[in-house]
Amino acid sequence: MGKQTNYQDLLKLGAIVTMVVDHLGGYFFPEMMALRMVGRYAMPIFGFFVGYNFKNSVNFYILFYGVILYLVSTIFIIESFFPANILISLFLxxxxxxxxxxxxxxxxxxxxxxIILVILSPFASYLFDYGSLVIGIIIIGYMVKAKSIDLKIAAFVIAYVSLLHTVVNFSDLSKANLLFCGVVAIMVYLSLSYGNFEKKVALNISPITRHALLIYCFHILIIEFIWRYYYVG
Incomplete structure (x- = not known):
């Protein structure tokens, strides 16, 4: 018997699904901004749990996979500097x-x-995905586990800064997409503020969430390969 699925696994599955939708939209349907807005759910969830689950040691596998993914994408597929790789951000x-x-x-x-990391985020985003905003969210996740910040306050702050980041980086959003983005931010807040992350769930999805790192790498490479050699030509 494997590890029983809990509420945290359920949130991570939601983050994986919305992440894939976001990337498919970004590469193949850039005019459909709603697909990109769906993906705004993923980063806050992943970032929060990296901090919440931190065990006093750095996972160098994240760096290894991130570097390999970056090199393959940059050299063989995108063929230019491409900082969009959240694994590097999570490792940092x-x-x-x-x-x-x-x-x-x-x-x-x-x-x-x-606050300092959020302020520096627009500049750091030129070097790695989402800039130092991801690091700030990871810190908030750790502070929740350390009980130095209330969960509901943390969830509100994470949802708000994620919404702000989206509005700043997608400045030409229509009113409908802005509204949708707000709904996604509310979903982030509700998902995290519920807490009880160890509550058991009657679904067998832990094998998927345990391999989120590999799923991230392979789905990125597959999407980029199809985009580069079959879609762009």
Whole structure:
């Protein structure tokens, strides 16, 4: 018997599905912005749980897969610098946690780090996916586990900064897409604020969520390969 599925697995499955929809939209249907807005659910969920599940050590497999994915995409498929690889961002978030972990047991120090990272995010986004916003969300996830911040406040902050990031980076959104983006932000808030992440769920999806890292890498490569050699030509 494998590990029984819990509520956290359910949220991660939702993040995986919306992530795939986002990437399909970005490569094959760029005019359908609603598909991109659906994907705004994924990053906050993944980032939160990287921090929430942090076990005092950095997972170098994330860096390894991220570097391999980056090299294959950049050299053989996209053939140009392409920072869209959230694995690098997640690894940097874990590294940041390992360096300043004790400070995040303090609400004041944790907020200070978070605010600075959010401010720096537009500049850092030129170097890695979502910039330092991901690191900030990872910190909030860890602070929830360390009980230095209330879960509902953390969920609201994560949903708000994610919405703000979307509005800033997709400046030409229609009113309908803005409304849809707001709905996605509300879903992020409701998903995280419910808490009880260890609650058992009557679904056998843990084999999928346990392999989220491989799913991310392979689906990106498959989509990029089809886009580059069959869609673009």
């Amino acid at each position: 978030g874990q590294l940041y946690l390992s360096l300043f972990q004790k400070q995040f047991h303090s609400l004041t120090k944790g907020w200070l780090h978070f």
